[in-house]
Amino acid sequence: MEKFKLELLAGEEGIGRTIVTSDISRPGLEMAGYFTHYPANRVQLLGKTELSFFEMLPGDVKLERMRLLCSQDTPAIIISRDLEVPKELIQASNEKHVPVFKTHMTTTKFSSRLTNYLEGRLAPMTAAHGVLVDVYGIGVLIIGKSGVGKSETALELVKKGHRLVADDCVEIRQESENFLIGSPPPLLEHLLEIRGIGIIDIMTLFGASAVRPYKRITLVIELEIWDPEKVYDRLGLEEEKMKIIDTELTKLTIPVRPGRNVSVIIEVAAMNYRLKKMGVNAAEEFSRRLDEVISSTDELDD
Secondary structure, eight states: OTTTTOEEEEOGGGTTOOOOOSOEEOOHHHHTTOOTTOOTTSEEEEOHHHHHHHTTSOHHHHHHHHHHHSOTTOOOEEEOTTOOOOHHHHHHHHHHTOOEEEOSSOHHHHHHHHHHHHHHHTSOEEEEESEEEEETTEEEEEEESTTSSHHHHHHHHHHTTOEEEESSEEEEEEEETTEEEEEOOGGGTTEEEETTTEEEEHHHHHOGGGBOSOEEOOEEEEEEEOOTTSOOOSSOOSOEEEEETTEEEEEEEEEEOTTOOHHHHHHHHHHHHHHHHTTOOHHHHHHHHHHHHHHHHHHHHO
């Protein structure tokens, strides 16, 4: 109601009904009396076509159709274009406690906006312990064990002009296939925790341009304490993946030790990721050149 400024016309007692799907139904066949496959659990949207047909029905049929439309599972019925609401619908909605709303928007426009809104609100969700930063337009999720330096790295990135989305806890929604959106919990919005200093407000310190409310996550960077026994990737030919909900993201592991400028490495990682998406892969080019050198050396030996 608040999002789309809907006017409540009837069925106020059913205002707490739950919407379980983002699909919208335009009950044209139902107006004609076919309820065999009626998708009752969807929001029902009545436009000019449905209501003009309804007005052609005999008087004794109208109330029966509206009572069937207002089922136990129907979350809401919405009338578009500020059209006049049939009195039969008002009566049936009050009897069955199905809320009826009215909007001034056209049917197609409202259906599109409502579907997009519901897909966002009903998307699968999870939470990740980490920091989400917008670096050169790339949503970088920085993860790692507690105390490895995630928040300090994010602070340095913000000082360089990049934007903080969330610190410590990142709420992640999968709004569509391979499309993850990260945002902060309302309690932690704009806040960053730095050990030894405490909680700081990034927007107050650096201005509104230093934060953003949400960002698509496309790259995961894990920070870990440098392990001299571990062999780290030095060429970048092998691409590691990390699965969040149903989406696989590119993951890089950056070893941390004194003297390494982690924020600069993350900046370069974000730029290199963009280049790869544009078809420029430095590691593959190096490998190709190396193969050419080896081949020419073998020919000389022969």
